[in-house]
Amino acid sequence: MSQRMNRREFLRVSASVAAGAALAACAPPAAQPAKEAEKPAGKTAPTPAEKKITVKFMNWWGAEREAIMNEVIARFEEEHPDIEVVNAVQPWDNRAERAATAIASRNPPAVIMTPRVETYKFAHEGLIIPITEYVKASGLNVDEIFYEGEINNQRWEGELWAFPLPTAGGATGQYLYNKKLLSKAGFDPEKPPETWQELEQVAKAVTVLDEAGIQVLGADVGNFPAWLYTNNGKYCTDDARKLTFNSPEGVETLEWMVKFTNEINGGIENVNDFWEGTSDTSADFPFYTDRVAIWFTGVWAFGHLKTWDPELWKDTNSWGAALRPYNGNNPKAAHHGVSGLQWAWGYVIPKNLPKEVQDAAYKWVEFLGTDPRGGCYFLFKQGRPSPVKKCNENPEYYKANPYWDVVLKSLESDVSVPITPVQSQIDDILNQAIQEAFYGKKDPKEALDWAAEKGQAVLDKFWSGS
Amino acid sequence: MSRRALRKADAVESRAGPLARLSQFKARHRGWIGYVFILPWLVSFLWFDLIPFVLNLYLSFTDYSVGVKWPNWVGLANYTEMFTEDHLYGLSLKNTIYYMGFSVPLGIIFAFAIALLLNTDIRGRTAYRTIYYIPAVVPAVAASMIWLWIFHTRYGILNQVLRLVGIGSIRWLTRPEWAKPALIIMSLWGFGAQMVIFLAGLQGIPGELYEAAEIDGAGHWHKMRYVTIPLMTPTILFNLIMGIIGGFQVFTAAFIMTNGGPLNATLFYMLHLYNNAFRYFRMGYASAMAVVLFFIILIFTLLMMRTSERWVYYGGS
Structure with missing residues (x-):
């Protein structure tokens, strides 16, 4: 009997093989762990090690942080011998794609480290579980434990989705300054600028321009949302349904930023050129080499300064820290920072997991997020503050960081801006408008009105569910 | 049987x-x-x-987002939004066509010129060929980092040379007018792959054609004009089509060096598509953008193929 296969049959078989192989590749792993298969023959009663639930922890705490995280994991596993946490550190490249594909897969990791905007997006799509009930069962009062600006970043639609770590606050509420440059320009180095107006005076006196641009930078006043809050402005309404950054306070803020940049720094291109190719994880960073008087940066900068210029770090007569200046002409204005618009990290638990794995995953995120031996220790080792208020009272912090009081004040004054899963789009629209204002393509009011109109359309579309 | x-x-x-x-x-x-x-x-x-x-x-006809199993059918909404609402869509397409319009022909001319030089009997020809090919195998990310420093306004080697010859510094990556030309210049660095194809084509030209031309009194220019270029037109067509396809898909340099700025001057089509897919998680919209890009490339390719009948010479045809 002839078994000749025609082309159509062949293609059908090929397609079936391909589809079968692909489905097999996408299928979740067998419930029986590999270790089970390696069990010696004849042994029937499972040992505690074999009953362990594996929590795969996908995160981006690489480099020197990995070893500290492993230490935290060891502490957790000691307390929970039935859980094994696998520290799955990921490369930073293609972070968003990795997180998205992992969470959407049929076999997601048990815990994924995500920024706030992605947490909201995943929550909105029903891809992760809220931890509200777990928290209730644990008896934790998260509003007492965490800074308001930190825990609110992890809330969406009335549910809590993650514990924050590290702080999103402290990213914009403070600045570091070079005391030597201030002294040289005739200012008291122990009285850093408190207001916009004082900042202008210092920057004017310190900035040195030449034909190629900026040689010494007084201050770079980028970051509109942070300055907006130091002028008593608001990004949007509390229910995140209406954008308000084009309010009179917003327009005044952007006008001030543009004027400052043009008159003191010689324009935005000078500023961009100045920062081009620089990194605060390099010894030749301008602040470490006395080429920046006032550096608006986050709490991570302390650790970087200590690592990359230990001499400067020790010499507190040469540098200091202070809170972000506010508009001295606005009586309602005060020091403020923004505790993360899109970027506030949390640790989410995917929905597509067995219940026992989710339970184990929660135990791990609770330990990491709230336990003094967990996230507190992890951040302390990096010289960074914790979103847990109590952890920052550790007296060792005051010994480790000469400006710890400034850090704490900054955290207290940080604002959690209400956002939605479409915040990235709104941010991009606003950034375009701000660039157009800086480049003189639009005046500040026109630019902000345009951004508010475009951004509002995106927001309205989101809320309408279309 | x-x-x-x-x-x-x-x-x-x-x-x-x-x-x-x-x-x-x-x-x-x-x-x-x-x-x-x-x-x-x-x-x-x-x-x-x-x-x-x-x-x-x-x-592309749905509102698909990451993790959604059954996205909603939205008909032509994504396409409508692309052409009527998305203020960056037209700009990204314009930027891409500008980039492609310069980088592809310049790349071909540059690669062809170097291939001609390397096809002559010079000493160390093999070494030169290797040297010129090396940039083509340097990963795009590494090349971008190198070029970031080459273009640096104050310390970059390019501006140092320009200052030496009295032209002065150019803000390559921070001035909107210069950002695209900078990336076009950078694209020429990877001409090695095209050059190798041209070299192979040049070596396939029969020597007797040049001899015949010489007998007819042709000099270097005439041999180039009437022998080399006509016989290289199939190779030029190939490189042109591949260049157009690659030009429309330009991404890495802009993603790493400028992130689409300044003032969206380097927001190329693929970068805009990427932003929609992985920053905004609007996969359905990004899919629609990919479909349109496919048809744009298809049209350009067909156009090239159709016009090739007029200018591409196949021996014996």
């Missing part, structure tokens, strides 16, 4: 064991054994090209 031959093969099998069975198997299935050889490609084509393409086409 005839029935009689098969019966014979069966008889042989019953007498001669496994070897004969193998021989019989081969005889029976000779017709489709070729398919087995192309099976790896076929599976890869189905799984990595055809099925994603069809799925992408379907998703």
